[in-house]
Amino acid sequence: MPHLSMRRPISSDGAVGTGRLHDLEQTALRHKVPVEDVLLIAVNLYGITSAQDRHRARVNLRLVRRPDVAWQIIVPLNQPASPFRLRGDELSLNGEEYKVGVVAPPVTRIPPLLLGILGKMTRDIDMGDVWKKYFNKPDQLSEGQWDELVDACVESQGLSEAGCRKLPVFVVDGKRTPKIAINDKSAIDSGHPFYLHYLASSKGGSQNREFAGCGAAWGGPQSCDEYPFASTQEGGIGAQTMPVPFKPEQIIQRNDLGRFYASNKMGKGDPFLVTVINVKVKYGIYSAG
Structure with missing residues (x-):
């Protein structure tokens, strides 16, 4: 899978939205994985740009087609180079051209996100399974030890969860x-x-x-x-x-x-x-x- 480097800024200009979405879809097809897996990892690596003054946030994500299933992700909310933009209650890809999801009414300090991908979601996503697919757990560590180390990395460095898991x-x-x-x-x-x-x-x-x-x-x-x-x-x-x-x-x-x-x-x-x-x-x- 192409490396999604956090060091390379991505333009958030809507004019490149078609190409970026096409790249995500082609990457998913080429590697025979669901397109939502690719996009979720991209959200983790790049974070979200928004007006919220939060270096990082733990959010509950729900698929639009299965709003009863929630999973957690830790992402920065103040990444100006990210193609994922949160404005009001809408999360979009590359500016306003592609609506990705909406923000539900906040029930805690961090609002849950309802995330959809342009009508292409067809199954539930277990983020634990996604990590196992794309990141290699150190052989000497248990799943719990790896999770604890990654949480400490996210907390101390302000990186996304995926950014810490790839180290x-x-x-x-x-x-x-x-x-x-x-x-x-x-x-x-x-x-x-x-x-x-x-x-x-x-x-x-x-x-x-x-x-x-x-x-x-x-x-x-x-x-x-x-x-x-x-x-x-x-x-x-x-x-x-x-x-x-x-x-x-x-x-x-x-x-x-x-x-x-x-x-x-x-x-x-x-x-x-x-x-x-x-x-x-x-x-x-x-x-x-």
Whole structure:
């Protein structure tokens, strides 16, 4: 499926409405998926432009032909580059040319949306199934763990749910590297970011280790682990450090990160998420395994 990048502004001029709708329909036909799946993912990636001053909002969407079935989606409502425009009680595609849906009378702070797609909706949409089709859940995470991580990403970064689900996820496992997992988990819990950007510079990584205190200044014991990782733009000064075994933990972590960056073809500045599993916290004490 063609990549729908949030970095490429889309004109909301109604004159391009026919072409954009045709592109959506052709994409759906080419990949043998319902056109509504494609459009729903587009809404998630691009958000909605409206007069509402909301960086993000959780809305209940209902298909016009099945208003009794509702599902939730988290989208920004203040995306001026989005082709989806909310004016009053109407949601349209590419300005006023194509009416997509209407807004029901608000029952909470976020009004539910009644979403239709030009008479082409023929079945119910389960958003959970849509995510499974188009986004790959990290193997180490359960569905619940992935949902929790995505919710945290949406909440902290203001991205759409689809925007967070498409990000690579580096999983630190307390059963695999217990000391490092405790350091990473406690660092994230204390406010260090879990949304990181790849540095793509071995020299910069070495400098970050020095700035974090893990270089020549480290006096031990054991090996120095730092979070955020030295290989990220967030690493360096202010990173949380902890002594951990060099063998096997530091070697495992270094190899895991190297494979992660390579397998995801990450370049300078590319974002990714970090999550820690198999670490428990009780009375402020962290334990792994």
